[in-house]
Amino acid sequence: MRNSGWIPEGASGKIIPEKVRIGINGFGRFGRLVARVALERNDIELVAVNDPFISTDYMAHMFKYDTVHGRMTEADIYAEDEQTFSFSGKKVAILGFKELSEIPWGEHGVDFVVECTGNYSMKDQAAEHLKGGAKKVIITGFSKDAPMFVVGVNECDYRSEYNVVSMASSTTNCLTPLVKVLNDKFGVVEGVMTTVHSLTATEKLLDRPSRKDLRDGCANIIASTTSATKAIGRLIPRMNGKIKGMAFRVPTADASLIDVAFKLDQCVSYEQVCEAIKEEAEGSLKGILGYTEEDAASTDFIGDSRSCILDAKAGLSLGNGYFKLMAWFDNEWGYSHRVVEFIIHMALMQRTPSHFQTHHARESQ
Structure with a gap:
């Protein structure tokens, strides 16, 4: 793309x-x-x-x-x-x-x-x-x-x-536009993010010493940390301390995903959340934020220059203002x-x- x-x-x-x-x-x-x-x-x-x-x-x-x-x-x-x-x-x-x-x-x-x-x-x-x-x-x-x-x-x-x-980071560039839209439209009370991230230079193709993480190894799913939730409070001060997160490194070459659970101030529907994101993706955040209802997988987003593409079919409402959203990003391009x-x-x-x-x-x- x-x-x-x-x-x-x-x-x-x-x-x-x-x-x-x-x-x-x-x-x-x-x-x-x-x-x-x-x-x-x-x-x-x-x-x-x-x-x-x-x-x-x-x-x-x-x-x-x-x-x-x-x-x-x-x-x-x-x-x-x-x-x-x-x-x-x-x-x-x-x-x-x-x-x-x-x-x-x-x-x-x-x-x-x-x-x-x-x-x-x-x-x-x-x-x-x-x-x-x-x-x-x-x-x-x-x-x-x-x-x-x-x-x-x-x-x-x-x-x-x-x-x-x-x-x-690339994950921060995916997460923060999404959080900004939700907070501006509905108010974000708190959130938890997991990024499912493709390989970086840190992961090793073969088992050998790693300076960063004892678990590093290419042929594994690796639980790791992310700087994205540390950065968000500096980028959107109102969100300071409200978003926590972690990462999983997975053995794919490129294209990653964020999985975020939000508690919003307003008890709106999942359709209203998606519509708000779609509106910004076609408006002031065009070229940065994206929206898709296609049945796409990670490699379909390789070469996509947008920072964050909401996968509308992958998310859901948990009720009482709780939502789970998925968004893709090419962490390199x-x-x-x-x-x-x-x-x-x-x-x-x-x-x-x-x-x-x-x-x-x-x-x-």
């Missing part, structure tokens, strides 16, 4: 006058998919990638051939040399620095750095990119201390003085779109330099 994404409020026309220039640190799953999204757009330019652990030839190969999202057949992708990657004639500088402060982002004209390694989630850690000339840093994951944003929920709280921000779209939103908010003052229309993916 390929869907048109979110359009930042106030955006009109195509980008004027220059593209937003980004760099990526870490060319793993998120790094490569953020690059894919960026290279498919005409309002953003990928100019540099830093990863000291992957050769340029291997970068080009992994970027072109993706087991989950398929081969990029429409583009000519190859490594020109050890320092240059070519994407249909567009040249991307390849860097190999281990220390963040040493990466020369400024020399390559990079304005925004997307921190995709998963190793630098604290604000002070990610801020090391600024020493190399970057102007802004976006952390692709939960951060305990950096300002955190989810598109469709609190992006309007972004201020131009924020130099390091977090985009929370959808999240990568939100990262790129939020970079554009940040650029629109800048007053200086002048080329940050841009207007654009969201391109269909």
Whole structure:
């Protein structure tokens, strides 16, 4: 499924006058998919990638051939040399620095750095990119201390003085738009969420030591934790302490599910809940929130760029204001779109330099 994404409020026309220039640190799953999204757009330019652990030839190969999202057949992708990657004639500088402060982002004209390694989630850690000339840093994951944003929920709280921000997790990006709609429409008293999440880099294909969880192993269903319910109180302050949750990691390559039980203030019907979500999915949250009544399974949502797709047939009413809802999300592709779209939103908010003052229309993916 390929869907048109979110359009930042106030955006009109195509980008004027220059593209937003980004760099990526870490060319793993998120790094490569953020690059894919960026290279498919005409309002953003990928100019540099830093990863000291992957050769340029291997970068080009992994970027072109993706087991989950398929081969990029429409583009000519190859490594020109050890320092240059070519994407249909567009040249991307390849860097190999281990220390963040040493990466020369400024020399390559990079304005925004997307921190995709998963190793630098604290604000002070990610801020090391600024020493190399970057102007802004976006952390692709939960951060305990950096300002955190989810598109469709609190992006309007972004201020131009924020130099390091977090985009929370893919699960958070699925959960919070759903909670926001329900709370705005009916009031949420409390909730419990379980995310059934596809494999991440943490899980091991074979039984071997894990730094994070003794239970990690690809051929298992693994009970785990989630940062989503920790983040929601920061993103929607009225929800602080009201939503609890956990995770199950399952041996699928991509596409995940949240299973949420809510107690609402109002005793409405399940049909009214679904209608409220559908209305927002077709309105102000189009491109972020989705709604389906189809008999779909997880792989049907691979390649869907929306953050959250309510499965109307899978939910139910428990009576007295209690509801159980299911929502799907492509934890890689959808999240990568939100990262790129939020970079554009940040650029629109800048007053200086002048080329940050841009207007654009969201391109269909």
